[in-house]
Amino acid sequence: MLRKRGSVILCGAFLFITWNAILVLLLRGRPLPGQLSEPGEEQKRAAVRPTNDVVGDVLRIADTFEAELERQRKILLEIQNHHSQWEASNRDGPKVVVPPQPVIPILVIACNRVTVRRCLDKLLQHRPSAELYPIIVSQDCGHAETAEVIRSYGDKVTHLKQPDLSDIAVQPQHKKFQGYYKISRHYRWALNQVFKTLSHSSVVIVEDDLEVAPDFFEYFRALLPLLKSDPSLWCVSAWNDNGRDGFVDPGKANLLYRTDFFPGLGWMLVKDVWEELEPKWPASFWDDWMRQPEQRRNRACIRPEISRTLTFGRQGVSLGQFYDKYLRYIKLNSEFVPFSKLDLGYLNEETYRKAFEKEVYSAPVVTYEDVKQGKLKGPGPFRLQYSRKDSFKVMAKNLGIMDDLKSGVPRTGYRGVVSFMSRGQRIYLAPPPGWTQYDTSWS
Known part of the structure; x- marks a missing residue:
């Protein structure tokens, strides 16, 4: 009995010493005598003040400890109650919804060029996100x-293989164009894979002989909302047909245009337009077909002052047409332009048309000889006027810009106007005021 009682005393003494050690630590943070204290604080200190009654002290300490636990439990319940009320008050309130970023796949049309590596390396080098820009x-x-x-x-890429590699039955006079027929068939199959099989809502199409600029992805992402919302647009292109070095303003990397000419060579298409085009897709020469009035339907594309793509494919089904004279000299943009942070509202149809026509037709009219001989004074812009197909072609060719027309539309033209730089001055090769429509016989 004595042994048992001694054990109880030793246990109590241990608890007493431990508790007092804890109290010492706690009381270091308590107010000093004379300082303000909360109501009941003095009673708590009295309750835990040690006396000569060991067992009594232990019991009092236990009671105090239990009371403290109960107080802490009430505080926690109160916090939980406030948290629940806060959640309930915000459940029906306005929510900030961050819309998911749209996925814009890059469709690379490939055939038999091992130099597709150059195209893919540049795409992967400049791609900011594999999730937002899957490469197909x-x-x-x-x-x-x-x-x-x-x-x-x-x-890193998804590799699709066009299953039908057979020759296409064509008229004898078109046998030499077999490659164009196969390209058109391939485009149709590939775009159906993107829009129908993979269920994407937009796509950027590049061919295996294109190199892209550092802001290639930024350019298309910024312009996708405009393409989707403006029914007067049907594509966004990274290409300027007259974008050779010396024919563009190097200080205007952020300058964008509307154009009535379908540029291609790195272009964005949305699903709704594909659903319109796919049922009547042509057997061959798909790009010229896109430039016909029946497909264009008075819609425009967006194109840059400085190209965001560069072609390095001299050899192909076109046998290097235009490559040596024009395409190899196209200037590829090297400056990153944060298009998504810019106000692109000026590209909306009515706003753009009014501002563009005002600038073109308020510019002084100059002669071809003055432009050619570099006799113009000042930075420009200047207007060089044409009224017939022949005069357009002669001036365009001699000034070094592309002179061909498709369904009456000149390359890069908007309402008949072609904008380019000559000797550091802006020139508008333009029809007379009052222009209304293209003459499809000018082809």
């Missing part, structure tokens, strides 16, 4: 070496 390579031709290059990228 659609290969025609069945060329094994090109397929091996594409496979070497692993899961």
Whole structure:
């Protein structure tokens, strides 16, 4: 009995010493005598003040400890109650919804060029997000070496293979154009894969001989909302047909235009437009078909002052048409322009048309000889006027810009006007005031 009682005393003494050690630590933060204290604080200190009654002290300490636990439990319940009330008050309140970023796939049309590696390397180098810009390579031709290059990228790209590699029955006079027929068939198949099989709502199309600029992805992302919301637009292109070095303003990398000419060579298309085009897609020469009035339907594309793509593919089905004279000299933009932070409202149809026509037709009219001989004074702009197909072609050719027309529309033209730089001065090659429509016989 004595042994048991001694154990109880020792246990109580241990608890007493431990509790007092805790109290010492706690009381260091308590107010000193004479300082303000909360109501009941003095009673709590009295309750835990040690006396000569060891067992009594232990019991009092236990009671105090239990009371403290109960107080802490009430505080926690109160906090939980306030949290629940806060959640309830915000549940029906206005919510800030951050819309998900749209996914914009990049469709690379490939065939038998192992130099597709240059195209893919640049796309991967400048791509800011694999999730937002999946790269889909659609290969025609069945060329094994090109397929091996594409496979070497692993899961960085999706490799599709056009299953129908057969020759296409064409009229005898079109036998030499077999390649154009296969390209058109491939485009139709590949775009159906993107929009119908993979269920994307937009796509940027590049060919395997294009190199892209550092702000290529930024450019298309910023312009996608405008393309979707403005029914007077049907594409966004990264290409300026007259974008050779010396024919563009190097200080205007952020300058964008509307154009009635379908540029291609790195362009964005939305699903609604594809659903319109796909049922009547042509058997060949799809890009010229896109430039016909029946497809264009008075809609425009957006194009840049300085190209966001550069073609390095001299060899192809076109046998290098225009490459040596024009395409190899196209200036590729090197300055990153944060288009998504710019106000692009000036590209809306009515706003743009009024401002553009005002600038063009308020510019002084000059002669071809003065432009050619560099006799113009001042920075410009200047207006060089044409009234017939022949006069347009002669002036365009001699000034170094592309002189061909498709369904009456000049390359880069907007309402008949072609904008370019000559000797550091802005020139508008323009029809007379009062222009109304293109003459489709000018082709």
